[in-house]
Amino acid sequence: MTKRSYHPTDGRTGNGAASDAIRERRAAIEDLGAALRTLLQVSASTEAGADEIRLAAAELRRVTGPLAASVRTRAQQPSADDLLGGIRMYNPVSGTGSGLAPPVDAEVVDGVVVGTCTLGLAYEGPPTYAHGGVSALLLDHMLGYATTASGHPGMTVELTTRYRAPVPLQTPLRLTGRVTEVLTRKVIAHGTIATAADPDTVLVEATGTFVAIRPEKVRALWGSGP
Numbered sequence: 001m002t003k004r005s006y007h008p009t010d011g012r013t014g015n016g017a018a019s020d021a022i023r024e025r026r027a028a029i030e031d032l033g034a035a036l037r038t039l040l041q042v043s044a045s046t047e048a049g050a051d052e053i054r055l056a057a058a059e060l061r062r063v064t065g066p067l068a069a070s071v072r073t074r075a076q077q078p079s080a081d082d083l084l085g086g087i088r089m090y091n092p093v094s095g096t097g098s099g100l101a102p103p104v105d106a107e108v109v110d111g112v113v114v115g116t117c118t119l120g121l122a123y124e125g126p127p128t129y130a131h132g133g134v135s136a137l138l139l140d141h142m143l144g145y146a147t148t149a150s151g152h153p154g155m156t157v158e159l160t161t162r163y164r165a166p167v168p169l170q171t172p173l174r175l176t177g178r179v180t181e182v183l184t185r186k187v188i189a190h191g192t193i194a195t196a197a198d199p200d201t202v203l204v205e206a207t208g209t210f211v212a213i214r215p216e217k218v219r220a221l222w223g224s225g226p
């Protein structure tokens with residue numbers, strides 16, 4: 001069994017060349033991301049009174065100030081990222097620095113991307129189950145990971161999701177993504193969501209088409225490059 005994955009702070013980095021300062025900053029970003037995730041989940045589930053909620057909101061605005069003093073623009077990539085090394089700290093699905101990300105932890109096992117995550121109450125759609133758009137987000141990521149890992153990166157041009165059964169919150173999940181067909185510029189991939197306890201019962205599946213970006217499109221979208 002062969003496995004491949006990337007992680008920003010435990011040495012499994014893309015190029016292994018991060019300086020101590022970058023590693024330290026990534027660890028701090030992870031710390032903040034973890035705190036934000038806890039906050040997001042608690043904020044979506046707290047039954048505290050209005051006074052406590054207002055107090056927390058004021059405190060949060062206060063601590064945001066120093067961070068907001070130095071921010072990047074849309075045109076700048078995060079200095080802690082390593083695009084070619086596969087490290088994106090703020091990816092909204094897998095980024096350990098993102099409060100939005102569950103985060104999904106994924107690795108390639110024998111050509112299939114296998115991911116795990118648990119969705120908290122902040123991702124609720126129908127009561128006690130995940131929002132369907134969140135499932136689509138997770139699957140788009142798994143399929144995109146699979147196409148990139150197969151050496152055929154591209155952008156999603158079509159994603160078809162089939163919701164067979166609701167995805168339970170606060171339950172460890174198992175996600176998969178695999179490339180099923182490589183055409184000239186198009187790659188087709190398929191992915192699934194199941195619970196970790198019952199991986200053979202597919203709750204949601206998706207098929208996606210990804211298109212390799214032509215150099216002129218790269219220039220049009222990102223100028224000299226993202």
Ligand SMILES: CCCCCCCCCCCCCCCC(=O)SCCNC(=O)CCNC(=O)[C@H](O)C(C)(C)COP(=O)(O)OP(=O)(O)OC[C@H]1O[C@@H](n2cnc3c(N)ncnc32)[C@H](O)[C@@H]1OP(=O)(O)O
Binds near residue numbers: 004212213
């Ligand atoms: C260990 C290894 C670790 C690796 C570690 C990686 C980890 C990291 C994982 C991150 C995973 C993130 C995964 C998220 C991926 C997004 O979410 S991407 C964001 C969402 N997608 C977009 O915004 C794309 C929007 N679309 C576009 O900008 C343009 O369509 C594109 C993609 C630039 C292509 O434009 P274009 O070059 O002008 O394309 P065009 O020549 O018109 O069409 C090319 C082909 O595609 C076909 N096509 C175009 N549109 C469609 C369509 N809607 N349906 C079907 N076919 C279509 C055309 O028919 C044509 O096919 P052929 O005629 O050649 O057979």
